[in-house]
Amino acid sequence: xxxxxxxxxxxxxxxxxYGSWLALRGVSLDVAPGELVACIGPNGxxxxxxxxxxxxxxxxxxxxxxxxxxxxxVGWVPQQPAVYGKLTVAENLRLFARLEGVADVGETVERMxxxxxxxxxxxxxxxxxSGGNQQRLNIAxxxxxxxxxxxxxxxxxxxxxxxxxxxxxxxxxxxxxxxxVVYSTHVVSEAERYASRVLVLADGERLFWxxxxxxxxxxxxxxxxxxxxxxxxxxxFLHQEGH
Numbered sequence: 001x002x003x004x005x006x007x008x009x010x011x012x013x014x015x016x017x018y019g020s021w022l023a024l025r026g027v028s029l030d031v032a033p034g035e036l037v038a039c040i041g042p043n044g045x046x047x048x049x050x051x052x053x054x055x056x057x058x059x060x061x062x063x064x065x066x067x068x069x070x071x072x073x074v075g076w077v078p079q080q081p082a083v084y085g086k087l088t089v090a091e092n093l094r095l096f097a098r099l100e101g102v103a104d105v106g107e108t109v110e111r112m113x114x115x116x117x118x119x120x121x122x123x124x125x126x127x128x129x130s131g132g133n134q135q136r137l138n139i140a141x142x143x144x145x146x147x148x149x150x151x152x153x154x155x156x157x158x159x160x161x162x163x164x165x166x167x168x169x170x171x172x173x174x175x176x177x178x179x180x181v182v183y184s185t186h187v188v189s190e191a192e193r194y195a196s197r198v199l200v201l202a203d204g205e206r207l208f209w210x211x212x213x214x215x216x217x218x219x220x221x222x223x224x225x226x227x228x229x230x231x232x233x234x235x236x237f238l239h240q241e242g243h
Contacts, residue, residue: 006068008033008149008180009054014063016049016204023049025204026063031149031180036172038191039184040234041201042243047184048079050201051151054182068148075147079154081138085127089118089137092126093144100144112140116170132163136170143174150174152183156190168194192230200234202243 007030016024024046031037039047053060055076067074083092090109097108113119116136121129126137135155142150155171156164172194175181185191191198192212200208200215208215216233219240 006033007031008035008068008072009074010064010066010068011050011054012064012066014050014053014060014065016046016053016058016060023204024053024060027199027201027204027206028063029199029206029209031182033148033180034175034178035180035197036175036195037180037182037197037199038195039182039199039201040186040188040191041207042238044203045201046204047201048153049204051076051153051182051184054149055151072149073145073147075142075145075150077139077142077150077152077155079157081126081134082141083126083134083137086125088123088125089113089129090122092137093140096141097144102144108144108146111146112143115143115174116140130163131159132166135159135163135167139170147179149180149182152181154184154186156185156187164190188231188234200237202238202241207241207243208237 010030012028014024014027027050029037039050041047052058054065055074057076087095093109093112094105097105102108113122116139118133118136118140121133126134129137156167159167168190171181195212197210198208198212198215199206208218212230215237216230219233219236
C-alpha cells in the first residue's frame with residue numbers, strides 16, 4: 001500500500017474573535033493533494049472567516065496554518081467576482097498576474113485562459129460575460145500563481161443550474177490535475193456530490209469532519225427510495241448537535 005500523501009495544508013486549532021463574538025473556536029483540518037473539501041453550515045457558522053484565514057487575508061487569534069512546503073501557494077476566489085468590467089478578459093488576467101508578481105505574465109495569461117476555457121473570450125469585456133463565465137474569470141485570477149490549493153467562497157451562489165454544472169466540471173478537472181480545492185457552499189447536495197470530505201461548522205465550532213457517507217451514518221434519518229437523503233442527514237445532524 002502506498003504511503004498517505006503529505007497534506008498540502010494543515011490548519012490546527014484555529015481561533016478568531018471579533019470583540020465578544022467568537023467566530024472560530026479551535027477549528028482544525030488538513031487537505032490532501034487533489035482533494036475536494038466542502039465547508040458547510042448555517043449562516044454565521046464561520047465558513048468565510050475560516051477560508052480568509054486559510055488564504056492569509058486575515059490572521060487568526062490562535063492556532064497554526066501550515067502549507068506543506070515553501071513552494072506551495074494558495075489561490076483565493078471570493079463569492080462576488082473581483083474583476084474590472086470595463087477591461088477585457090485578457091486585460092483582467094494581465095493586471096492580476098502583474099499584481100501577483102509572476103515571472104512571465106504572457107505565459108501566465110495564456111495558461112489561465114487555457115485552464116478556464118476562456119481563450120475565445122479573451123478580447124471580450126468582463127461586464128459582457130455571462131454569470132458562469134464571470135465566475136470562471138474570477139477563478140482564473142485565483143489561479144494566477146499556479147496555486148497548490150484553491151479556496152472558493154460560495155462559487156455557485158449566483159449561477160443557474162446549467163452554469164453550475166459546467167463550473168463544477170471545471171473545478172473537478174482542476175482537482176484531477178492535482179490542485180486541492182476547499183469550497184464553502186449553502187447547497188449541501190454539492191458537498192455530497194463533489195467533496196471527498198466535509199467540514200461542518202456551526203457557531204464557529206467544528207461539529208463534523210469526515211466523508212459525506214460518514215455524515216449520513218452519524219444520525220438516523222428517513223430514507224428516500226432506499227437511499228439516505230444527505231440534506232435530511234445534515235439537518236438532522238445539526239438538530240442532534242443543538243443547532
